[in-house]
Amino acid sequence: MSEARATAPSLAERRTWYLRGCIAAASIPGLILASAFIGFASLAKGAGLTMAQSVFMTGVVWALPAHVVLVGAILAGASLPAAMFAVTLSSVRLMPMVVAIVPELRGSRTPRWVLYLLSHFVAVTSWVVAMERLKNVPPDLRTSYYFGLGSTLVLANMLIVACFYLVADKLPVVVSAALLLLTPMYFLSSLWGSAREWATHAAMVIGLVLGPLFHLLVPQFDLVAAGILGGALAYGLHRLLGGKSYS
Amino acid sequence: MTFDAIDAWWWPFLFILVAGWVATDAWRFLGVHLGSRLAEDSEALVLVRAVATALVAAVIGNLVIFPAEPLASTSVALRFGAVALGFVAYLTLGRRVIVAIIVMELVFGLGLWANL
Numbered sequence: 277m278s279e280a281r282a283t284a285p286s287l288a289e290r291r292t293w294y295l296r297g298c299i300a301a302a303s304i305p306g307l308i309l310a311s312a313f314i315g316f317a318s319l320a321k322g323a324g325l326t327m328a329q330s331v332f333m334t335g336v337v338w339a340l341p342a343h344v345v346l347v348g349a350i351l352a353g354a355s356l357p358a359a360m361f362a363v364t365l366s367s368v369r370l371m372p373m374v375v376a377i378v379p380e381l382r383g384s385r386t387p388r389w390v391l392y393l394l395s396h397f398v399a400v401t402s403w404v405v406a407m408e409r410l411k412n413v414p415p416d417l418r419t420s421y422y423f424g425l426g427s428t429l430v431l432a433n434m435l436i437v438a439c440f441y442l443v444a445d446k447l448p449v450v451v452s453a454a455l456l457l458l459t460p461m462y463f464l465s466s467l468w469g470s471a472r473e474w475a476t477h478a479a480m481v482i483g484l485v486l487g488p489l490f491h492l493l494v495p496q497f498d499l500v501a502a503g504i505l506g507g508a509l510a511y512g513l514h515r516l517l518g519g520k521s522y523s
Numbered sequence: 524m525t526f527d528a529i530d531a532w533w534w535p536f537l538f539i540l541v542a543g544w545v546a547t548d549a550w551r552f553l554g555v556h557l558g559s560r561l562a563e564d565s566e567a568l569v570l571v572r573a574v575a576t577a578l579v580a581a582v583i584g585n586l587v588i589f590p591a592e593p594l595a596s597t598s599v600a601l602r603f604g605a606v607a608l609g610f611v612a613y614l615t616l617g618r619r620v621i622v623a624i625i626v627m628e629l630v631f632g633l634g635l636w637a638n639l
Contacts, residue, residue, distance in 0.1 A: 305620070367575075453596075453635075500578070
């Protein structure tokens with residue numbers, strides 16, 4: 277939080293920082309995300325979704341784990357409430373991420389609706405990039421910057437899903453397989469890195485084991501069961517061991 | 524009420540909107556609402572993060588052990604080994620996501636080439 281400004285930023289300043297945000301989308305995390313969305317395009321096509329449905333899902337959901345859960349639910353023939361419940365549970369983590377980014381984004385006179393609008397762009401990649409770079413952006417222009425970053429990531433990946441949906445069958449099998457394996461590796465490493473407390477790491481390890489286990493035991497509820505049981509176990513351990521968090 | 528239940532062009536979009544958009548943006552909007560109110564180190568948030576993380580970890584586990592085609596035709600040992608080595612590289616070589624991905628893809632590619 278540096279200087280408090282007496283006047284509102286001019287339109288030209290806003291445009292400059294908006295464009296800088298757009299450029300920031302072309303980063304290594306942005307590139308990894310794009311490759312993961314290529315994998316999603318073939319996943320969605322394999323599940324029988326149309327191109328329009330896949331692109332629509334990319335734009336309105338904008339959280340790759342939620343996409344994978346939703347496509348999985350569709351594949352399993354889940355009902356609308358069951359699918360919604362699974363996606364709701366898989367997306368809880370968006371809430372603390374937004375809670376963490378809102379104080380960084382807010383300028384001295386940012387209207388509420390702007391924050392609600394910008395919150396749609398919060399997902400692992402834009403969050404990681406923003407938390408790293410927002411401190412170098414003047415406070416009153418951070419919303420412009422994040423709007424540029426978030427909207428560019430969303431639109432670029434909608435375009436990528438559309439293009440790669442068309443060629444998904446024509447990609448060499450080895451390439452499709454390698455892209456599909458990229459998503460779990462990306463989630464695993466970026467989530468491990470963003471953990472704030474020991475409980476989160478414990479939850480990851482337990483969830484990694486319980487997911488496949490419950491997939492065999494209770495295929496319809498595997499994610500929900502693994503999430504609730506794994507999270508509760510990790511939290512219990514965390515309390516037993518005195519509740520350490522990383523500083 | 525499944526994805527294929529109603530034979531109309533708008534039904535799959537409504538399904539995605541309700542099960543996808545509402546289910547994700549509700550959390551984002553709640554995050555803005557709580558914004559400054561909820562302390563980031565509160566105990567409730569620790570539990571919330573633990574449940575959310577275990578659920579995403581379950582997704583990760585299933586993507587590796589029970590993947591979709593064409594990944595499903597590769598051996599489970601190779602997929603597990605490639606991701607495990609990628610993760611070890613991440614932990615030991617400066618915690619960079621890109622390192623994990625490069626190592627994982629190299630191991631996976633070599634394994635496929637060697638017909639593992």
